[in-house]
Amino acid sequence: MSNYLKTFNLNSLYISAMVTWVLIAFMTIFGELNSGFNTALKTTFGHHWVGKGVIAVIVFFVLAIVLDLIMRKKKVEEVQR
Amino acid sequence: MTETIVALHIAIADIVGGIGFLWTLVELFDLKESGIKRIKLMSLVGFTGVILAWIIGGYYYVTYYGSTVKPVILAGSYPLAHEIFMETKEHVFLLIPFLALLQVALTWKYGDALLKDKKARLWLLILTVFIMLLGWAMGASGMIISGASRAF
Numbered sequence: 001m002s003n004y005l006k007t008f009n010l011n012s013l014y015i016s017a018m019v020t021w022v023l024i025a026f027m028t029i030f031g032e033l034n035s036g037f038n039t040a041l042k043t044t045f046g047h048h049w050v051g052k053g054v055i056a057v058i059v060f061f062v063l064a065i066v067l068d069l070i071m072r073k074k075k076v077e078e079v080q081r
Numbered sequence: 082m083t084e085t086i087v088a089l090h091i092a093i094a095d096i097v098g099g100i101g102f103l104w105t106l107v108e109l110f111d112l113k114e115s116g117i118k119r120i121k122l123m124s125l126v127g128f129t130g131v132i133l134a135w136i137i138g139g140y141y142y143v144t145y146y147g148s149t150v151k152p153v154i155l156a157g158s159y160p161l162a163h164e165i166f167m168e169t170k171e172h173v174f175l176l177i178p179f180l181a182l183l184q185v186a187l188t189w190k191y192g193d194a195l196l197k198d199k200k201a202r203l204w205l206l207i208l209t210v211f212i213m214l215l216g217w218a219m220g221a222s223g224m225i226i227s228g229a230s231r232a233f
Contacts, residue, residue, distance in 0.1 A: 006190075008186075008190075010186060010187065010190055013182075013183055013186055014183070017179045017180065017182075017183050020176075020179050021176055021179070024172065024175050024176055025172075028172045046143070047143045049139070049142065049143065049171055049175075050139070050143060052172075052175060053135075053139070053175055056175055056179070060179055
């Protein structure tokens with residue numbers, strides 16, 4: 001686990017942070033324009049703000065891990081070539 | 082109870098989060114070998130403060146603010162305190178923990194390399210300044226919101 005974190009690709013963190021920022025901005029504006037979205041978040045998570053937070057955290061970590069795996073795979077392929 | 086939670090939120094955000102990142106920022110301006118361990122620790126302290134402030138502030142916002150404070154502000158002399166400042170604060174705050182985590186990851190990953198890699202240090206410094214500015218904006222918004230809830 002410690003070795004995995006040490007070799008974690010930081011580019012995946014940059015990209016997932018940027019995507020998460022855009023996603024939060026999108027959810028905020030979309031929620032203001034479409035009350036159904038905020039209502040759905042409230043029904044699911046108890047409060048629209050909690051819903052946006054949970055979605056943002058999930059997207060950030062899942063995207064960071066997926067991008068890291070893709071970048072690792074690409075690196076291995078480059079070395080094998 | 083609400084005052085206690087707000088006070089705790091401010092104390093954690095300002096003292097733990099604020100000092101953690103401010104310390105890192107100051108060290109980054111003139112980084113020495115002996116400062117590497119400190120910036121690693123203090124960036125982690127700052128990140129912990131941000132997460133705790135997020136949880137405590139979020140609990141207050143979801144549990145008390147909407148039902149007790151928001152109606153008072155909207156009926157008072159400064160409804161803009163909620164309509165602009167709280168609406169902005171609640172969404173901008175969602176962005177800070179991700180930047181704080183990125184800052185910690187960069188600090189720990191680069192570590193000693195920050196002494197030689199001036200470009201990496203500059204970018205880390207810019208990121209830390211950005212976190213501080215957002216944090217201060219959150220603090221200032223909080224003061225406006227608290228003031229508006231007491232002004233009639």
